[in-house]
Amino acid sequence: MKSMSSCCAAALTATALLGAPAQATETGLQAWAKVHEVFSHPRCANCHVDAGGVPIWSGASYGAKPRAHGMNVQGGASRIGAENGLLCTTCHAHHNAGLPHGPPGAHVWLLAPVAMQWWGKTSAEICAQIKDPARNGGRTLAQVAEHVAKDELVGWGWNPGPGREPAPYSAERTAAFIKDWAGQGAPCPPP
Numbered sequence: 666m667k668s669m670s671s672c673c674a675a676a677l678t679a680t681a682l683l684g685a686p687a688q689a690t691e692t693g694l695q696a697w698a699k700v701h702e703v704f705s706h707p708r709c710a711n712c713h714v715d716a717g718g719v720p721i722w723s724g725a726s727y728g729a730k731p732r733a734h735g736m737n738v739q740g741g742a743s744r745i746g747a748e749n750g751l752l753c754t755t756c757h758a759h760h761n762a763g764l765p766h767g768p769p770g771a772h773v774w775l776l777a778p779v780a781m782q783w784w785g786k787t788s789a790e791i792c793a794q795i796k797d798p799a800r801n802g803g804r805t806l807a808q809v810a811e812h813v814a815k816d817e818l819v820g821w822g823w824n825p826g827p828g829r830e831p832a833p834y835s836a837e838r839t840a841a842f843i844k845d846w847a848g849q850g851a852p853c854p855p856p
């Protein structure tokens with residue numbers, strides 16, 4: 666009984682501090698909208714593709730319409746192109762090529778796992794999967810934020826090489842949006 670009443674008192678205090686739950690949801694959804702703006706940006710979504718394993722070329726520097734990666738590149742189930750013998754690292758080096766339309770580069774270069782597909786998914790779908798440890802690499806939301814703040818490959822999205830528009834905001838600000846969203850109960854938009 667004692668622990669139950671302290672639990673509920675704490676919950677009431679939290680509600681009083683945060684204001685009405687509806688307001689918290691609204692603030693949380695606004696934070697999610699910023700996270701989604703980044704995750705759905707071409708610099709991120711081009712690699713977070715479906716089981717077909719074809720990286721996408723999209724964004725202003727690739728022309729008006731998204732298209733499949735040129736040269737018949739396929740990531741396959743390995744996500745590194747092992748199946749057809751043309752590895753990503755044949756062209757993608759550890760650094761961006763110095764000229765527009767040269768291959769971008771980072772310390773590693775491969776497609777995200779199929780469970781982390783964002784390309785072609787709605788905001789609600791990406792929101793649900795990012796909260797699901799079975800589909801986010803076994804991470805808490807604090808660890809997702811940490812990954813965005815620190816991971817070098819994610820960081821490439823803000824340093825994508827000549828001619829490509831970087832993802833919006835910054836790694837640090839995106840991590841902060843994730844923390845804000847998580848702090849408001851990580852609400853997802855309706856499907």
Ligand code: HEC
Binds near residue numbers: 710713818820
């Ligand atoms: C070159 C391909 C590539 C690009 C570009 C890329 N990612 Fe990823 N992403 C990956 C791979 C591979 C993983 C799996 C690594 C892991 O889980 O440790 C991953 C995993 C993630 C995860 C953790 C899993 C999840 O879905 O919750 C997040 C968050 C993430 N990426 C964010 C981003 C953001 C933000 C950008 C753009 C700024 C981006 N990524 C751009 C390949 C990419």
Ligand code: HEC
Binds near residue numbers: 711724736746766
């Ligand atoms: C034959 C060389 C070659 C191979 C192999 C290759 N790429 Fe690329 N890739 C390129 C070039 C060149 C570009 C940039 C084209 C441009 O900017 O117009 C590029 C661009 C990309 C982009 C777009 C990045 C962005 O958002 O601007 C992604 C994603 C990508 N490659 C993923 C991969 C993956 C994953 C593999 C392995 C499965 C791979 N590539 C294999 C040459 C290659």
